Amino acid sequence: MSTKKNIILLIAEIHKSGGTERAVINLANDLVEIGNKVKIVSLFTIDQNPFYSLSPLIKVDQLGISFEKTLTKRVIFGIRNVHTKLKKYYNSHQDEIFIATDPFISFVISMLHGKRDAKRVIVCEHMALSISSRFSIFFRKVLFKRANAIVVLTQRDKDFMQQLLPTLHIYEIPNRITYVSDIAPIPNSKVLIAIGRLELQKNFSELISIFETINKDNKDWRLILVGDGSLRNELDLQIKQLELAQYVQIIPVCHDVKSLFRDSAIYVMTSIYEGFPMVLLEAMSSQLPIVAYDCPNGPRELIENGTTGFVIDMHDKEEFASKTLSLINDIGLRIQFGRNAKKNAETKYSKEIILAEWEKLFKDL
Structure with missing residues (x-):
């Protein structure tokens, strides 16, 4: 300038x-x-x-x-x-x-x-x-x-x-992008992660419902929600009622998202709307594959469907679970999608x- x-x-x-x-x-x-x-x-x-x-x-x-x-x-x-x-x-x-x-x-x-x-x-x-x-x-x-x-x-x-x-x-x-991580996620991680305010916009209640389906045949996988907000008690109650307390964890917002991503396998997003979600860029930079609803706006723009993750029609819980399971069951696909995501983030959003x-x-x- x-x-x-x-x-x-x-x-x-x-x-x-x-x-x-x-x-x-x-x-x-x-x-x-x-x-x-x-x-x-x-x-x-x-x-x-x-x-x-x-x-x-x-x-x-x-x-x-x-x-x-x-x-x-x-x-x-x-x-x-x-x-x-x-x-x-x-x-x-x-x-x-x-x-x-x-x-x-x-x-x-x-x-x-x-x-x-x-x-x-x-x-x-x-x-x-x-x-x-x-x-x-x-x-x-x-x-x-x-x-x-x-x-x-x-x-x-x-x-x-x-x-x-x-x-x-x-x-x-x-x-x-905020950073580019040189450390790939732990290969044997069995954690789905989502970050955001515990409010209606993020639609975490639907994500927990989707995870209930995933959990039936994948008891070794966990879902971690990172955030604070007015729906904390409501989400805790849902987790308890679905008998998922040992599989779903809600933790407060923290500064060290790099470590959270490093310990995770897949980033999941069920938001009703966004703008241009920074958290997706951070997940991509951390070599995580992504499964996200096609909400306005951001997921469709950031995710190359079938290459860096999957973009799912809004509220299609069955398809969301299916695509997440395809990544859960194929570690090679997870790694390849993650590498593609990092390259995409570096190339377009540096x-x-x-x-x-x-x-x-x-x-x-």
């Missing part, structure tokens, strides 16, 4: 351990590494530490805005609260590039921005647009016209956004490739 930039990344809550937080911190670290001045603004936190490792060169401002818990209050009071504090912050800066990474924040920063401003605003979508409500689609159509560019993670989302805003600059820039796309965007502004 010939001219270094002043970049401000806007995020909802920097202390969380989700894929968006991982992607934002990766981007911040990459941009500061090549000489840019980078800040992260966390709107709804105060005195929280990032979950993921952040360069000491990056300043974090936390605005401590009250986050309304119900949708009604969020609409009535949330926009007002965010608008008031973000307006003050936005107006105190001159020539920065603001990158919004949350739909709610994107709506407000777009309201504040004028095309003649010296500042630039980039709206970055991290969730599948096809599952968005008509209400949020309307706000995107009205407000995002004021942004200088929109970044989406998949071609499907780019097509969607181009129909919605045909005159705007829209870029498809996926997330990058830091250098993705950072070059961001540099091109900045040059176009």
Whole structure:
């Protein structure tokens, strides 16, 4: 990048351990590494530490805005609260590039921005647009016209956004891999692993149901769910009722996902929707084959069906179990799929490739 930039990344809550937080911190670290001045603004936190490792060169401002818990209050009071504090912050800066990474924040920063401003605003979508409500689609159509560019993670989302805003600059820039593991998974591992918040979106209840089928003739295999969330008690009860307590384990989120992947054999995902799941990239980088539902969006884009894993029609539990069993019963296939997955991740989603796309965007502004 010939001219270094002043970049401000806007995020909802920097202390969380989700894929968006991982992607934002990766981007911040990459941009500061090549000489840019980078800040992260966390709107709804105060005195929280990032979950993921952040360069000491990056300043974090936390605005401590009250986050309304119900949708009604969020609409009535949330926009007002965010608008008031973000307006003050936005107006105190001159020539920065603001990158919004949350739909709610994107709506407000777009309201504040004028095309003649010296500042630039980039709206970055991290969730599948096809599952968005008509209400949020309307706000995107009205407000995002004021942004200088929109970044989406998949071609499907780019097509969607181009129909919605045909005159705007829209870029498809996926997330990058976080690391590439040089250590292959333990060959004799008999662990299925899934990572994510224990919420409805991740659909872990259905995954446990699928594992019940797998478990009938594979008592030496286990399922490990990694995450925290509001459905913990409900999932524990389901595991108990299905008499799977000695085969299914739920453990809290941890920083050392490399070790978890190294001790696993297959990554499984039954999400109802995603954006561009970072956890799939991490599993691929760790040489794990993947079995995942074809939810919007991510699995179809990341997995080469029949080469690095299997993409299953939504809620086809029988086929999901069947394809998982085909990997369980063929260690050679697991190893080959895992190697293919790692190569695919390195080839398409390396830091250098993705950072070059961001540099091109900045040059176009």
